[in-house]
Amino acid sequence: MQLASWRLLARTIKNVDVVVEVVDIRDPMVTRSRRAERMAEALDKRLLIVLNKSDLVPLRVAEKWARIIEGMGFDVIYVSARHRLSTRRLRGFIKHLADVKPFSAGVIGFPKTGKSSIINALRGRKGAPTSPIPGSPGYTKGLQLLKIEPGFYMVDTPGVIPVEGGWPESIIRGRSPEDLPDPVPPAAALIEKILRYNRRAFQAAYGITAQDPYEIMERLAVKRGWFYKTTKEPLIEEAARTIIRDYHKAKIPFYVPPEEFTG
Template sequence: MNKRLLRVLSSSDIILEVLDARFPDLTRIPAIERYAKKKGKGLIFVLNKVDLVPKEYAENWKKLLQKEAPTVFVSTKKRWGTRILRKTIRGLTEKRPLYVGIVGYPNVGKSSLVNVLVGRHAAGVSPKPGFTRGEQLLKLSKGVYLVDTPGVVDSKDETLLLLVGGKDPSRAKHPELAAHVLLTNLHAMGELPFKDLEEYAQHKGFLMKGGEPDTRRAAIDLIRRFQRGEIGKSYEWMKELKV
């Protein structure tokens, strides 16, 4: 765990673990959940980006996750679920002042969540001593404060990070592996006609000087389209990626 993450965790009574509703299990962070349990901190699963999945899919995940911690659907994009989330936070404990921290993988929507939760009340207040700039507390409601810098978890598994949208593919060392896994699965489900990256590169006209297919460029393009939700309608196959 990095320092910022530890700071967010240790200064919070309640931890909002933001998960991507498309692949909740792959964006869970066991180390954080263990920490929360050990320190007696409240944990809430926030399934963000529910606008990108069918209702039934989200409901199935909720049923499973709910057994471990309160689970709330959110779409910061559509502004769904924020009222229920506030209510869930308030209902978890009577403790006031109550400090709430947000953690999660890169790109799951932590900053967006801060913005929708705080909204126009966004004012940096610091009732807690020792908070420096950028680590102020934002008022959520009476006596409830949000630690304003989310804690980011970085996975060392680049392929997984690329597929769950936690890394910009153009900055990846080896985007081809993730793209290969993605393409193979989408092809098997009949969602893409191309059987390998070469074919995809050729189709896109991504060629190198000698006319060879540019598979790196093809991989970056394919992963980017998947991250944006332009391709890939089901995510069940991703369960296999869990280590």
């Protein structure tokens, strides 16, 4: 997986007219890049925060998160690039923010927030290849200048590095599950986070009613038939990787309610 350096990110922001920051609406405050936002402000660039994956949360949640972020002084819109929800409105919003023509917009964001999907939706066809898992085929390989329409261009960047989301986001977004030397601790932290907001998440995803992270991984390994060849113990490492993958694929129902935000 190729990730953008801060130097590359700064160069991208400097050379575009509008900065489009894509965040995951399931946990928008954790998937925002404060450092990138400060760069955009320092370079006097128009910044639009795009709350992507809005199909994964109730409408009232999307609207409230948008109001919260708008109250911080940002331009904001919620969309679902995957389902092409509000992508036409997004295109109009970006054009409205640009004060020159032709103009370019730079798409930034943490890995797996849906940057390439946003560009594909704006282009109206499959432009940049997409994949839901960090490090897998289809990951954006480098800077690309993509034509959206006459006079409107977008620069697609690899994911921001370092991921600022803290534990476990910095681990599960920054590396492929297969590349994690020990996926169990970050998966356990992720499970705890998900259960904090949805006690039935793993029952919905896997039919598992347990509430302990390690028991959930063990039961998933047993259900899938994953065992160590020598000891016949459940192979919880594979279960951990699966849970991380399924989190990226939105197979596990989860979102942070805006009521949790304290400012």
